[in-house]
Amino acid sequence: LLHATPNTVLVALAAAALATGIALAAAGIAAAAPRALRAAILRLVDALQVLPAMLVLLFVAAFARPGLAGLILLLGLTSWHEDVRLALTLIRREAGRENVQFARRMGAGWPWCLRRHVLPAIRPALAALYVQNIRQVTLRGAGLAFLGLTDPRLPSWGSMMQDAMDQLYTPAWSWLLLPPALALTLFLLALLALTETAPAGVAA
Numbered sequence: 001l002l003h004a005t006p007n008t009v010l011v012a013l014a015a016a017a018l019a020t021g022i023a024l025a026a027a028g029i030a031a032a033a034p035r036a037l038r039a040a041i042l043r044l045v046d047a048l049q050v051l052p053a054m055l056v057l058l059f060v061a062a063f064a065r066p067g068l069a070g071l072i073l074l075l076g077l078t079s080w081h082e083d084v085r086l087a088l089t090l091i092r093r094e095a096g097r098e099n100v101q102f103a104r105r106m107g108a109g110w111p112w113c114l115r116r117h118v119l120p121a122i123r124p125a126l127a128a129l130y131v132q133n134i135r136q137v138t139l140r141g142a143g144l145a146f147l148g149l150t151d152p153r154l155p156s157w158g159s160m161m162q163d164a165m166d167q168l169y170t171p172a173w174s175w176l177l178l179p180p181a182l183a184l185t186l187f188l189l190a191l192l193a194l195t196e197t198a199p200a201g202v203a204a
Contacts, residue, residue: 001179004155009187011071011141011156016133018076020083020126027087031095032110041084048081057140061149068154071144075137083129090125094118128195135191142184157184 030041056078060066066074091114094100100117104110119126144150145158152159157180164176 001157001160001183004157004160004180005183007068007154008138008141008156008158008184011068011075012134012138012187014072015075015079015137015141016130018072019079019133019137020130022076022080023083023087023129024126026080026084027091028114030084030088031091032114042088045081045084053078053082054140054143057144058147058149061144065149065151067151071141071150071154075141079133079137079140083133086129087126090122091118094121097121131191131194135188135195138184138188138191157181 026041026045030038033041057074060074064070064074095113095118097117100113103113103117141150142156142158142161145154145156146162148159148162150156150159160180161177161184164173164180167173167176
């Protein structure tokens with residue numbers, strides 16, 4: 001269990017950071033882009049949202065059997081589009097404030113305003129979004145491992161529960177299944193507690 005914990009937590013933290021970063025970059029580009037480009041980015045987001053992320057994960061993982069880095073990349077690239085519209089709303093709200101408008105009139109570029117004014121103002125909301133993404137990719141990563149669709153050499157809570165299925169009808173199941181299931185539950189409950197302290201409108 002201790003050997004599997006770092007892998008599980010690292011995958012969750014890194015994949016959530018990747019998804020949040022891509023969503024923030026896409027939202028930042030869309031906020032400064034001409035209307036046609038912004039519409040194209042949002043149409044791409046809508047198209048990706050039509051495809052069930054878990055179905056894409058299952059399809060790719062069934063062929064690739066990703067290891068640690070591959071799992072992080074796969075989870076991050078299939079989760080970012082769900083946050084773009086929220087991030088865009090936050091960025092456009094802050095971009096319309098007087099300090100940002102004054103900085104733009106004084107000659108400041110959009111990247112500078114984004115880095116110095118917009119991002120600091122929306123940091124609490126982004127932190128809450130990041131925590132939500134951690135919870136989401138944790139469940140997806142554990143589901144892939146439980147189904148045996150990750151590298152079998154990569155220990156994780158999900159793979160431990162999958163291994164315990166062979167002992168489900170023996171007394172050993174309680175020692176093999178309950179510890180990783182309890183660890184996963186406690187981790188998700190801790191993330192839920194963090195989400196409940198998020199700014200209004202983000203934790204919903």
